[in-house]
Amino acid sequence: MPNPRRIGYVRVSTSDQLIDRQIHSLQERCDDIRIEYISGAARERPVFDALIRDLSASDTFVVLDVDRAFRSAVDALVTAQNLRERGVGFDIINLPVDVQTDLGEILYGCLALFSQLERKTIRRRTREGLAAARKRGVRLGRPAILPDTVIREAHDWMREAALPCRYVTWFLGVSRLTLQRGFRRLGLEYPIH
Known part of the structure; x- marks a missing residue:
């Protein structure tokens, strides 16, 4: 039987988010750390899925927080059950049980539900904030590549x-799509010859 391993999982939504906090907390407790740059809500998480498949009996799966690894409370509970049935340990550093x-499983389930609620609340507040900004006339998204005068020219x-x-x-150094978007933004029809 191979030596038991402690493998950490780190996830952030984008590559420009810092992973230092997670890495620092997992470094001392893990033999290996796998990092994934993907939204927690993504249906396919290749690094996570490969890691879960790769774990053997007596290995331990380690995360800093519940929300770093799971999409929903159901996902968290199903994965924990799957690991338990396979004899794989599971350690959440910021959950001190x-x-x-049995008690740990119940606390873990509650924490997973609270994490799911927090994600939904953040999503709802973000949508509300964007809607309020649109009502105030704030232009959302990336800034236009071409100024309006250049688009008109x-x-x-x-x-x-x-x-x-x-x-x-x-001549302008942009793609056809960028030019078409500029026309659309200014209410200009695309000239067809």
């Missing part, structure tokens, strides 16, 4: 001078 015990070149789109986009 053994989740393998490009429209004139294509409509009046009959310049093909490929020449205009080459």
Whole structure:
């Protein structure tokens, strides 16, 4: 039988988010750490899925917080049950109880439900904040690549001078899609010759 391993799992939604806090907490307690840059709500999490499949009896799966590994309370409970049935240990550093015990399992389930509630609350507040910003006239999303005056000029070149789109986009250094979006944003029809 291979030596038991403690394998940590770190997840952040984007590559520009810091993982230092998770790494620092797991480093001293794990033999190996797997890192994944993906939304916790993603249906497919290749690193997580491979790690869970790779764990053997007597290994231990380690995470800093419940919400770093699971999409929902159901996902958390099903995965914990699956690990338990396979003889794999499970350690949540910020949950100071053994989740393998009856009491630990109940506390873990409650924590998973609270994590799910927190995610839903954050999502709802974000939607409400975006809706309020739109009502105030705030333009959301990335800033426009081309100023309005340049878009109007490009429209004139294509409509009046009959310049093909490929020449205009080459000259401006943008894609056809960027130019089309600019026209749409200003309410200009795409000139078709």
